[in-house]
Amino acid sequence: MTSGLGEAVRALRYAWAAPCSLVGLLLAATALAFGATAKGIEGALEVAGGRIPLLVSRLPKGLRFSAITFGHVILGVSHAILDFHRGHEHVHVRQYERWGILFFPLYCGSSLVQLLRGRDFYLDNRFEREARAKATPTPAGPPLSG
Template identity: 55%
Template sequence: MVKAGRWLRYAWAAPYTVLGLLLGGIAVMFGARWRPYHGVVEIFGGRIGRAISRLPASLGFSAMTLGHVILAVDRSALTQLRLHEHVHVAQYERWGPLFLPAYLLSSLLQLLRGRNPYRENHFERQAYAVVAERRRLLRDSIRG
């Protein structure tokens, strides 16, 4: 049974989850695959994924998260970026409908400061840091 707090996090992120499901549904109509995975819906591949992967780096992406939906250009990108995207899921759960405006504002502030609006974005830096820490802990546990 899912606790009430979990349902509240799903509800708080729901506006973006609905958008992700709509965009993902379109991708599925063009050959993308989907599956539930650890509380999110992952959608990857298909003709739209191939088209996005051919865009110039400044216009494209390998994966993105909308609420509890992760959209990836293909299975490989999803596998490589899954941990990073799950950090964004947690950010959506925390920020809810405020996430996208806060994300865009962070990018705008970095751009105005002459910095990279993606790499220096607060939310991206947090996601990269969490993934790096998880990988460090995994390496340390393997070394024993």
């Protein structure tokens, strides 16, 4: 692949995931306004800290997360958590690049199917299973949700 073609493919991946990244950017902008900080790492924007942990703690128990990805934007309760779970979250970035805006309904649909089968909507979600299987192994650390 020539570098020009490679750059074009990369641009298409960002464009295809852009509607989802826009959701992430809106949440990131809000988080930044409440003290979070941002880093650009491996082609994604990582935003963490500030009031994110407080806001996450106020979500219903099943929706609380330590890290969550929207397109090329990853939100986390802390940058240390993001360091630890980067491999997992970047598998989600690749999933957004593959599915684009379809990722949202497909992810929710997978969770719904698992619930209807009496399984865990998060742990048994096909996208979460793929992220756990493909993520770069890391030493033992805090449990991940999101």
